[in-house]
Structures are given as structure tokens and as C-alpha cells.
Amino acid sequence: MTEREQQILAILRQEPLIPQQTLAERLGISRSAVAGHIMNLMQKGHILGKGYILAGQRYALLIGGANMDIAGSTLSPLISADSNPGRIRCSPGGVVRNISENLARLGSDTRLLAVVGDDLYGHTLLEATRNAGVDVRDCWLLPDEATSTYLSLHGPDGDMVAAVNDMGIINRLTPERLNEKLDRVRNAAVIVMDCNLPEASLQWLFAHHGEIPVFADTVSTHKCHKLRPWLGQIHTLKPNRIEAEALSGIPLVSATDAERVSAWFHAQGVQQLVLSLGEQGVYWSERQGSAGWLPAPAVSIVNATGAGDALMAGLVHGFLQDEALADSVRFASACAALTLMCPQTNNPSLSRSAVSSWLSNPHLAAVAP
Numbered sequence: 001m002t003e004r005e006q007q008i009l010a011i012l013r014q015e016p017l018i019p020q021q022t023l024a025e026r027l028g029i030s031r032s033a034v035a036g037h038i039m040n041l042m043q044k045g046h047i048l049g050k051g052y053i054l055a056g057q058r059y060a061l062l063i064g065g066a067n068m069d070i071a072g073s074t075l076s077p078l079i080s081a082d083s084n085p086g087r088i089r090c091s092p093g094g095v096v097r098n099i100s101e102n103l104a105r106l107g108s109d110t111r112l113l114a115v116v117g118d119d120l121y122g123h124t125l126l127e128a129t130r131n132a133g134v135d136v137r138d139c140w141l142l143p144d145e146a147t148s149t150y151l152s153l154h155g156p157d158g159d160m161v162a163a164v165n166d167m168g169i170i171n172r173l174t175p176e177r178l179n180e181k182l183d184r185v186r187n188a189a190v191i192v193m194d195c196n197l198p199e200a201s202l203q204w205l206f207a208h209h210g211e212i213p214v215f216a217d218t219v220s221t222h223k224c225h226k227l228r229p230w231l232g233q234i235h236t237l238k239p240n241r242i243e244a245e246a247l248s249g250i251p252l253v254s255a256t257d258a259e260r261v262s263a264w265f266h267a268q269g270v271q272q273l274v275l276s277l278g279e280q281g282v283y284w285s286e287r288q289g290s291a292g293w294l295p296a297p298a299v300s301i302v303n304a305t306g307a308g309d310a311l312m313a314g315l316v317h318g319f320l321q322d323e324a325l326a327d328s329v330r331f332a333s334a335c336a337a338l339t340l341m342c343p344q345t346n347n348p349s350l351s352r353s354a355v356s357s358w359l360s361n362p363h364l365a366a367v368a369p
Contacts, residue, residue: 002037002040002351003105003132003348003349003351004027004029004037005037005040005041005046006104006105006107006132006133007027007131007132007133008023008027008034008037008038008041009041009046009047009133010104010130010131010132010133010134010135011023011026012047013109013135020034020035020038058109058189058190058320059108059109059110059111059135059187059188059189060100060103060108060109060110060111060188060189060190060191060192060316060320061111061113061184061185061188061190061191061192062096062097062099062100062103062110062111062112062113062114062191062192062193063096063112063113063114063173063178063191063192063193063194063197063201063205064094064095064096064097064113064114064170064173064192064193064194064195064196064197064217065094065095065096065097065114065148065167065170065194065196065197065219066092066093066094066096066097066112066114066115066116066125066129066139066147066148067093067094067097067121067125067147067148067149067150067165067167068090068091068092068093068121068124068125068147068148068149068150069089069090069091069092069093069094069149069150069152069305069345070088070089070090070149070150070151070152071088071089071090071091071151071152071153071154071303071305071345072084072086072087072088072151072152072153072154073086073087073088073089073153073154073155073156073158073303074086074153074154074155074156075087075156076156077155077156078153078155078161089343089344091344091345091346092124092125092128092129092345092346093150093305093306093345094114094125094148094150094196095194095196095217095219095309096112096114096192096193096194096196096217097112097114097125097129098306098309098310098313098345098346099192099194099217099309099312099313099316100112100129100132100134100192100313101128101129101132101133101134101346102309102310102313102314102335102339102346102347102350103134103192103313103316103317104132104133104134105132105133105346105347105348105350105351106313106314106317106335106350106351106352106355107317107351107352108316108317108320109135110133110134110135111134111135111138111184111188112129112134112135112136112138112139113138113139113173113178113181113184114136114139114140114173115139115140115142115145115169115170115172115173115177116139116140116141116142116147116148116169117141117142117143117145117146117147117169118141118142118143118145119146119147121146121147121149122141122147123141125147126139126141132346138181138184140172140173140177142169142172145168145169145172146166146169147169148165148166148167148168148169148170149165149166149167150163150164150165150166150167151163151164151165151166152164152305154303154304154305157301158301158302158303158304158340159301159304160304160305167196170196170197170198171198173197173198173201174198174200174201175200175201175203175204178201178204178205178208179204182208185205185208185209185212186208186210186212188212189212189320190212190213190214190215190235190316190319190320191205191209191212191213191214191215192214192215192216192217192312192316193205193214193215193216193217194216194217194218194219195216195217195218195219195220195223195224195226195227196219196223197226199226202226202227202230206230206233209233213235213236213271213319214233214234214235214236215234215235215236215237215238215312215315215316215319216234216236216237216238217238217308217309217312218237218238218239218240218243218247220243221242221243221246224239224243224246224247225246225247227247228247231247231265231268231269231270232268232269232270233269234269234270234271235270235271235272236270236271236272236273236274236315236319237265237270237272237273237274238274238276238308238311238312238315239275239276240275240276240277240278240308241275241276241277241278244261244265244275245261247265248261248264248265250264252275252277255283255293258275258277258283259283259285259291261275262275262283262285262291266285266287270287271286271287272284272285272286272287272325273285274311274315274325274329274332276308276311277296278296279296280295280296281293281294281295281296281333282294282296282311282329282333284325284326284329286325290325290326292326292329294329294330294333296333297333297334297337297361299337299340299341300341301340301341302340302341302342302343303339303340303342303343303344303345304340305345306339306344306345306346306347307336307337307339307340308336309339309345309346310332310335310336310338310339310346310347310350311332311333311335311336312332313332313335314328314331314332314333314334314335314336314355315328315329315332317331317332318331318332330359331355331359334355334358334359335350335355337358338350338354338355338358
């Protein structure tokens with residue numbers, strides 16, 4: 001789907017009886033343009049007929065952090081305790097919110113549970129996320145809280161040097177609030193959560209997800225430890241090198257180490273593990289024994305923030321399409337590569353067609369472990 005088609009489909013999911021003229025005014029385009037987009041959506045099978053009857057589709061439910069990202073990038077190596085010339089950008093962020101935006105751009109039915117403040121950042125986050133195609137109707141807008149903010153500093157190579165987060169509002173995503181959305185949880189095809197969630201909310205989630213697969217993002221070495229009691233209930237886990245080391249206690253340097261770390265996680269009950277190992281690429285494994293390596297693509301990094309979220313979105317999209325893990329990893333790595341080359345945390349041009357074009361390049365061919 002095109003970005004405009006994603007926007008229209010997101011609105012139709014929330015307002016299936018909206019008149020075309022109202023839809024055109026909301027999007028700032030002509031009514032005839034809306035009619036053309038709707039015709040395309042019908043031809044692609046997303047709309048089944050008159051009255052905007054939408055095709056039945058399994059949806060992903062994403063639960064966790066949503067915040068405003070403020071990123072500063074220096075033009076030369078960062079000098080501490082000094083003012084560094086560079087550029088500052090402000091964009092919607094948050095691990096789960098980023099994953100949801102990427103997932104919606106890939107064409108998956110995506111629904112978000114998050115808390116934001118009733119302030120400029122909060123309204124901006126919800127509007128941007130909605131425009132990307134995510135269903136945000138179940139998010140909470142809290143008048144007595146400030147929207148969480150994530151401030152990061154990056155060197156000229158794009159790698160993050162340091163970050164500060166102000167995410168106290170996430171503690172308001174309580175079990176009581178989640179219980180209000182129990183039907184959303186029980187009817188999801190897959191649940192995606194991040195370790196920004198309070199421990200009590202994690203406990204609620206793992207007590208109520210039933211047979212629905214849970215994809216978990218570790219977020220950071222500081223927060224990933226929250227998952228330790230629940231590893232046996234995780235379908236797919238996507239840690240980076242230091243997060244995997246922090247959870248397993250096993251140094252992760254060589255290919256042999258990756259296999260040992262993978263074996264440890266599978267012994268704890270994790271069904272699928274995807275290790276994001278930077279320049280070494282991605283190591284993936286399944287509890288049943290299938291495993292492999294995918295080399296890191298050669299790209300010019302513009303902004304490293306968000307690549308891991310794009311990787312997770314690709315994995316979830318592959319799962320919803322019933323793809324094998326090896327194919328999902330290849331697709332997801334292309335999502336991450338396209339994000340690395342984009343100045344924004346989320347690549348606004350991400351789509352299945354863009355990923356397909358990237359995958360036509362031979363340098364993404366998988367190699368044996």
C-alpha cells in the first residue's frame with residue numbers, strides 16, 4: 001500500500017461510514033482522489049465492497065512506550081563538557097510506538113496501547129501515529145502527565161553516544177488500565193511488548209495473553225532484566241549483543257558464542273531468538289533446532305536510532321504472513337537497512353514494495369551458520 005492508502009484505511013477502520021467528501025477534507029485532497037485510492041484498495045482486496053466493508057485481517061496489538069525523540073548529531077567527534085556544533089531533530093518515538101508505525105507502513109493491521117500526556121507532544125505523537133496507519137483509539141490521553149521524552153546524542157558516524165529518558169508516565173500504563181482492554185488482548189493474532197512497561201503490567205500481560213504469541217523487545221540492558229521471570233512465555237525475543245549478555249550471563253563475541261547464547265535462551269523456553277549483532281549481522285535460531293546467520297548489509301548510516309524497531313516490525317510482519325523465521329529475518333533486515341539510511345527514526349517511505357526492491361540486491365544473501 002502507498003502511504004496515502006494506509007492513511008485512508010486507518011480512518012476507515014475507525015469510521016467505516018465516513019463520507020468521501022469528509023475523508024477528502026480531512027486528508028486535504030480532492031474527493032476524486034479519495035475515490036481513486038478507495039478503488040485501488042478494493043482492487044488490492046483491503047476493501048470488500050460498498051459501505052467500506054474491510055477485509056478481515058489478523059491484527060497485532062502493541063503495548064509499551066510512546067515518546068517524543070529529540071536527537072542531536074555532531075559534525076565531528078563529540079567533545080564532552082563542551083558545546084558541539086551539529087543538528088537537532090524532533091520526531092515521534094518510543095520502542096513500541098516505532099514498531100507500530102513501521103508495521104502499519106508494511107500493511108499489517110496494527111493497534112497500539114500506550115499512554116501520552118494531554119500536551120503538544122502527546123497530540124503530535126497520536127496524530128503522527130494515526131497518519132502512519134496505526135489504530136490509536138485505545139491509547140490513553142492523560143491530562144495530569146507530561147508525555148515522555150527521549151533525548152539522544154550521536155557522533156558523526158550516526159552511532160549513539162549517550163541518551164537520557166524522561167518516561168515516568170509509563171508507570172500509568174497499569175494493570176487496571178490494561179484490564180479495560182482485555183478483549184483487545186484476547187483477540188489479537190500477536191502481542192508485541194517492550195520492557196518500558198512496569199513490572200506489574202508485565203505480570204498482568206503474561207498472566208492474560210493465553211495462547212497468543214508474545215514478541216518482546218528488550219529495550220536496554222537496564223530494563224531487559226524485567227523479562228527474566230517470563231522468558232518461558234516469550235515466542236520471539238530480539239536482544240542486541242549487550243542485552244543478550246546481560247540476560248544470559250554468557251559473553252557474546254564469536255559465532256560459537258551466539259550458538260551458546262541461543263541454546264541458553266531456548267532452554268529457558270524462548271521459542272525464537274533473533275540476535276542483533278551490529279556489524280556481524282543477525283543470528284537467528286528456533287527452539288526446534290533451525291538456525292542461521294544473515295550478514296549486515298553495507299549501508300551508509302545516517303541515523304542508527306530506530307533500526308532495531310524496524311527489525312522487530314519486519315519480524316512481526318513476517319509472522320502475520322506465516323513466513324518461516326529465516327524469510328522473516330531477511331525481510332526484517334531490509335527494513336532495518338532502509339531505516340539506517342534515513343535521517344528520521346522511522347523511514348516514512350518504508351513499505352513492502354520498498355523492502356522488495358532492497359531485497360533484489362545480492363549482498364543480502366544468507367550464509368550458513
